[in-house]
Amino acid sequence: MTVTPSTPSSALLVRGGRPYGEDVADVLIEDGTITALGAGLEAPAGAEVIQADGCVLLPGLVDLHTHLREPGGEEAETVESGSRAAARGGYTAVHAMANTTPTADTAGVVEQVARQGEAAGWCTVRPVGAVTVGLAGERLAELDAMARSRARVRVFSDDGKCVHDPVLMRRALEYVKSFDGVIAQHAQDPRLTEGAQMHEGVVSAELGLAGWPAVAEESIIARDVLLAQHVGSRLHVCHLSTAGSVDIVRWAKARGIAVTAEVTPHHLLLTDESVRGFDARYKVNPPLRTEADVHAVREGLADGTIDIVATDHAPHPRDAKDREWDRAAMGMTGLETALAVVQATMVDPGTLSWRDVARVMSETPARIGRDEDQGRPLEVGSPAHLLVWDPRPAAPVDPAEHASRSTNSPYAGTELPGRNRLTVHAGRVTVRDGALAED
Amino acid sequence: MRHFISIADLDRTEALEVLATTEHMAATQSRSIRKLPTLVGTTVVNLFFEDSTRTRISFEAAAKRLSADVINFSAKGSSVSKGESLKDTALTLQAMGADAVVVRSGSSGAAHLLAHAGWIDQPIVNAGDGAHEHPTQAMLDAFTLRRHLRPGDPRADLAGLHVVIVGDVLHSRVARSNVLLLDLLGARVTLVAPPALVPVGASAWPCEISYDLDAALAEGPDAVMMLRVQRERMVGGGFFPTAGEYARRYGLSTARAAALPEHALVLHPGPMNRGFEIAGDVADGPRSVIVEQVASGVFVRMAVLYHLLATDAREDAR
Ligand SMILES: [Zn+2]
Numbered sequence: 190m191t192v193t194p195s196t197p198s199s200a201l202l203v204r205g206g207r208p209y210g211e212d213v214a215d216v217l218i219e220d221g222t223i224t225a226l227g228a229g230l231e232a233p234a235g236a237e238v239i240q241a242d243g244c245v246l247l248p249g250l251v252d253l254h255t256h257l258r259e260p261g262g263e264e265a266e267t268v269e270s271g272s273r274a275a276a277r278g279g280y281t282a283v284h285a286m287a288n289t290t291p292t293a294d295t296a297g298v299v300e301q302v303a304r305q306g307e308a309a310g311w312c313t314v315r316p317v318g319a320v321t322v323g324l325a326g327e328r329l330a331e332l333d334a335m336a337r338s339r340a341r342v343r344v345f346s347d348d349g350k351c352v353h354d355p356v357l358m359r360r361a362l363e364y365v366k367s368f369d370g371v372i373a374q375h376a377q378d379p380r381l382t383e384g385a386q387m388h389e390g391v392v393s394a395e396l397g398l399a400g401w402p403a404v405a406e407e408s409i410i411a412r413d414v415l416l417a418q419h420v421g422s423r424l425h426v427c428h429l430s431t432a433g434s435v436d437i438v439r440w441a442k443a444r445g446i447a448v449t450a451e452v453t454p455h456h457l458l459l460t461d462e463s464v465r466g467f468d469a470r471y472k473v474n475p476p477l478r479t480e481a482d483v484h485a486v487r488e489g490l491a492d493g494t495i496d497i498v499a500t501d502h503a504p505h506p507r508d509a510k511d512r513e514w515d516r517a518a519m520g521m522t523g524l525e526t527a528l529a530v531v532q533a534t535m536v537d538p539g540t541l542s543w544r545d546v547a548r549v550m551s552e553t554p555a556r557i558g559r560d561e562d563q564g565r566p567l568e569v570g571s572p573a574h575l576l577v578w579d580p581r582p583a584a585p586v587d588p589a590e591h592a593s594r595s596t597n598s599p600y601a602g603t604e605l606p607g608r609n610r611l612t613v614h615a616g617r618v619t620v621r622d623g624a625l626a627e628d
Numbered sequence: 629m630r631h632f633i634s635i636a637d638l639d640r641t642e643a644l645e646v647l648a649t650t651e652h653m654a655a656t657q658s659r660s661i662r663k664l665p666t667l668v669g670t671t672v673v674n675l676f677f678e679d680s681t682r683t684r685i686s687f688e689a690a691a692k693r694l695s696a697d698v699i700n701f702s703a704k705g706s707s708v709s710k711g712e713s714l715k716d717t718a719l720t721l722q723a724m725g726a727d728a729v730v731v732r733s734g735s736s737g738a739a740h741l742l743a744h745a746g747w748i749d750q751p752i753v754n755a756g757d758g759a760h761e762h763p764t765q766a767m768l769d770a771f772t773l774r775r776h777l778r779p780g781d782p783r784a785d786l787a788g789l790h791v792v793i794v795g796d797v798l799h800s801r802v803a804r805s806n807v808l809l810l811d812l813l814g815a816r817v818t819l820v821a822p823p824a825l826v827p828v829g830a831s832a833w834p835c836e837i838s839y840d841l842d843a844a845l846a847e848g849p850d851a852v853m854m855l856r857v858q859r860e861r862m863v864g865g866g867f868f869p870t871a872g873e874y875a876r877r878y879g880l881s882t883a884r885a886a887a888l889p890e891h892a893l894v895l896h897p898g899p900m901n902r903g904f905e906i907a908g909d910v911a912d913g914p915r916s917v918i919v920e921q922v923a924s925g926v927f928v929r930m931a932v933l934y935h936l937l938a939t940d941a942r943e944d945a946r
Contacts, residue, residue, distance in 0.1 A: 386736075394829030395636075397736040397759030397801060402828070466744070467737030511715050511745070513735035515758065 206241030210543030218573040221616030249281025249574030251554040254499035261290025266504040268305035273592035276619035278524040279576035282313035288349040294319035294330035296338035303340040318342040336368040343559040346373035362422035373425040381405035403431040414441035426450040430475040432485030451499035454530035469517030504595030529605035577611035635808040649931035667696035670727040676702040690929035718747035736760035751936040766805035768924040787814030795855030851893040
């Protein structure tokens, strides 16, 4: 049985919170829209009132990089379970990556995923289309058909694999121009990373694990920004992870190249030192890098070189992680911990304001993904996608409490700050008091 | 000592203790009755995911000379080769009542995982994990070096000695364990390899790194340890152009061995590629302690099993 979120109450008044962490203002939501915003609002008759004193109000988060695993990987996650996890994390929209079985490389598959998202109703699910048929890197998928389908795909990615062939990458960049699409590249030179297990450096040398060198990411990004410049197209860099990549993107932006970049929460927080215990929860692609890289990506996010934070939520069944390091799957869950990690790494140290967080986790990802309805300002007339975040409590992460079907969180047992009190998607409460709001 | 996973886990005192026990074990093995009753009633499982007859036989001999029962659970013809996971195998061994598990795996960290994942409670001995560590090999090398270069002093460390380790460092667990242990015991270590076979990041190791074997040998080292060039792991290739070019630059030829100081030893963990990384005459020559390394291997493994299991046995008796 599919449990759907609660039906919208006629009106919802969020009282006493701080939009963008700034001045206190009440927010009134009626019929899926913000209808009033200001001090001392009256609750209409029958309205649900949420007290949000001390909490931050943000536009609903938008994830440009989510693996929902359905179709084909339902043991790890489904559209239903993944979008519930998204709601718990404060997300009102996710972009579901194409590396499913079958691959999301046809209008049929992307429409199915979009439909399942709508049926689940926990957040907006925007399918990402594969760039190449079967992610094989050999010939372009029918990008135009996916763009014109009911799923209105605008983001295309072979994520999990790199579009390595430079001619194919060029053609893809050119092709998506006709429908304002973007190619989101998983930048990884396959030859430089054959058998790669972790970041290549001091720790890999010691542990005897095959290295995933920074240059394998940086060389692809360098090539791709030049290709994007040459053909005048839009490029998005997935999960940028190295200091060198930040430099290259900074250089490209200074030249006016239309490139955007994302960083994951785990690359903002964790380093390759975590691999020392051979615990495969820390195995991820691209791998955890060094302290210097963590500093560089934080700096890049702060100065706008990196545009957004995207989770790369990558659920895996327990057996895929309970193995020897080199036999374990790559990836970590992230939807339900992302905002906490961003608070810990960027807000609490004073590097980003909450307004900046709204920009990098909602507004800009919505713009890159062409989600017209998402990432809108908290103001009268905007669609009511928002969350109420209490930054004060801190608690150890317990993946057993997560709505995701998988528990491969690298933060299990780690204390992280903040708690999502309320998520509202299109005027419907999807999370209330931190719990999924079910009928 | 609960497990024996990695030289990196040991301090100097512990390393010297294991060497002292090894000396003791070696002494018992020169008697006419070599079998000791120490581990009667205990079962040691040899869990070999990777074929290594030499190492498996060495552990088996060590366990049997301490009167332990041995079960071999090895790659060929067992569930291990049919894709059974490490976890399931561990749970099986736990249920069977093994007292210690000796594990060899092609995966770095396999022994660590067995020891710490909570699947099995028994002491774990690392018989080689991927390119990570091979701690009993390093102990037997140190033991062999000490017997020859610090004779008559069973409590000595290796301070003042210079050991040159040559070859495929990148893929070598033997090199990693040896660098750590030799450094722990005060020796100076020089690694020599073609640049592509030196791991990126090895500059942080407590040793010197050289690309020039002749320059390293000209310093007059006390021992030269040749590593097996693992040609089977060179998939993806291009680490060096040809076997001939490698042998010319990095092989221990008869001429190179002849120029070593009188007392200098030649070691090799085996199995050797004769005529490639080491000339046959050198392997069989007077400086070579390669055969003795095999004997030391049994003593060291007896010592390690003793440290992990004899304490348990004593506690059980109380
Ligand atoms: Zn990716």
